[in-house]
Amino acid sequence: MAVPIVYNLRSVRARWVSAIVAVLGIAGTVGVFIAMLSLARGFQATMVSSGSADNALIRRAGATSEIDGTVPLEQVRVIQDAPGVARDGGQPLVSPEVVVIAAFPLIATGTDANVQVRGVSGDVLNVRKNVRIKEGRFFTPGLSELIVGRNVPATYAGLKLGDTVRFGGGNWKVVGVFDAGGSAFDSEVWCDNRVLSQVYKRPESIFSSITVRLTSPAALRELKDSLTSDPRMQVQVDREIDYYEKQSRGLTTLIRVLGTLVAVIMGIGAIFGALNTMYSAVSERSREIATMRAIGFGACAIVVSFIFEALFIALVGGLIGSIAILPLNGLTTSALNWQTFSHLAFAFRVTPLLLGIGIMFALLMGLIGGVPPAIRAARRPVALALREL
Numbered sequence: 375m376a377v378p379i380v381y382n383l384r385s386v387r388a389r390w391v392s393a394i395v396a397v398l399g400i401a402g403t404v405g406v407f408i409a410m411l412s413l414a415r416g417f418q419a420t421m422v423s424s425g426s427a428d429n430a431l432i433r434r435a436g437a438t439s440e441i442d443g444t445v446p447l448e449q450v451r452v453i454q455d456a457p458g459v460a461r462d463g464g465q466p467l468v469s470p471e472v473v474v475i476a477a478f479p480l481i482a483t484g485t486d487a488n489v490q491v492r493g494v495s496g497d498v499l500n501v502r503k504n505v506r507i508k509e510g511r512f513f514t515p516g517l518s519e520l521i522v523g524r525n526v527p528a529t530y531a532g533l534k535l536g537d538t539v540r541f542g543g544g545n546w547k548v549v550g551v552f553d554a555g556g557s558a559f560d561s562e563v564w565c566d567n568r569v570l571s572q573v574y575k576r577p578e579s580i581f582s583s584i585t586v587r588l589t590s591p592a593a594l595r596e597l598k599d600s601l602t603s604d605p606r607m608q609v610q611v612d613r614e615i616d617y618y619e620k621q622s623r624g625l626t627t628l629i630r631v632l633g634t635l636v637a638v639i640m641g642i643g644a645i646f647g648a649l650n651t652m653y654s655a656v657s658e659r660s661r662e663i664a665t666m667r668a669i670g671f672g673a674c675a676i677v678v679s680f681i682f683e684a685l686f687i688a689l690v691g692g693l694i695g696s697i698a699i700l701p702l703n704g705l706t707t708s709a710l711n712w713q714t715f716s717h718l719a720f721a722f723r724v725t726p727l728l729l730g731i732g733i734m735f736a737l738l739m740g741l742i743g744g745v746p747p748a749i750r751a752a753r754r755p756v757a758l759a760l761r762e763l
Contacts, residue, residue, distance in 0.1 A: 410633020684744020692736025
């Protein structure tokens with residue numbers, strides 16, 4: 375015989391003070407847990423969206439990122455003639471790029487932050503189809519002009535459209551703002567690759583990486599086989615989206631580990647809160663339990679009843695924590711990209727999957743906090759409790 379659900383609901387209402395304490399503890403834990411996961415998810419999504427399945431990124435063999443890559447001009451010419459490279463009117467869609475780090479003051483604090491400055495070719499917008507000019511115009515090749523990602527003007531001082539800024543020993547004018555669809559490029563500054571090399575006194579014939587537009591996603595294998603088997607080449611070829619996914623792993627893993635650790639520590643406190651609530655319920659309802667046992671409810675039914683009550687409290691806490699965290703979705707924050715040591719703006723991503731994980735975490739806390747009191751309730755001697763009536 376099962377204990378009616380309405381009995382548990384009335385019990386929670388009768389002991390609402392202790393129930394609210396348990397609910398708030400679980401809600402806070404779930405909120406922090408989902409917030410950390412959504413932070414990691416947002417960073418990963420921003421990095422991965424920078425890449426395209428239609429592009430290949432080519433670096434020096436052994437280079438861990440574009441920053442420490444070196445690809446000489448002779449190899450660029452080999453890449454331009456390689457199979458699998460898309461063309462526009464006979465012109466290979468290849469963008470040799472130079473990547474450096476420059477310090478710009480943050481508007482919010484006035485302190486300097488590292489910004490990734492990318493020297494690109496004039497064909498970059500044909501290579502990277504996810505980037506478009508939002509305001510102003512594209513830079514003129516050969517001139518000290520900049521175009522900046524859409525997050526840059528609101529984040530750094532002196533980088534609004536029309537501003538002139540000095541870095542790397544040269545003066546640059548911001549002539550355009552581009553939209554990269556929420557990717558990492560939205561936090562970058564772009565300019566002509568040869569001008570950037572000149573200003574930073576780098577050899578103009580050496581590039582950090584080469585971005586190639588493929589004839590199709592399947593053409594990557596053909597391109598990779600051609601370049602890696604050529605004795606003149608010492609390069610590694612990755613699909614662009616895979617490269618950025620790898621770049622996101624370090625910080626994403628750290629955020630998830632720290633988030634889980636914090637959630638577990640808070641969860642232990644929430645579990646003790648649930649234990650206290652349920653043990654108090656057992657103590658206060660000893661006569662009720664004995665009466666139910668006497669009229670035919672078995673020990674199993676009592677256990678199930680108390681576990682249901684604990685899960686109900688946990689579910690309410692999980693739902694409150696999930697709802698409370700929803701306003702974070704889309705909120706922009708920033709962090710240091712460990713691979714490039716540059717500042718990166720990204721948004722929290724609160725997804726249905728993360729909300730579901732948060733609810734499951736709440737139910738797990740409720741289960742752990744509900745089982746011991748439920749077993750204790752089922753083991754209470756019926757005769758002893760009935761004598762107290």
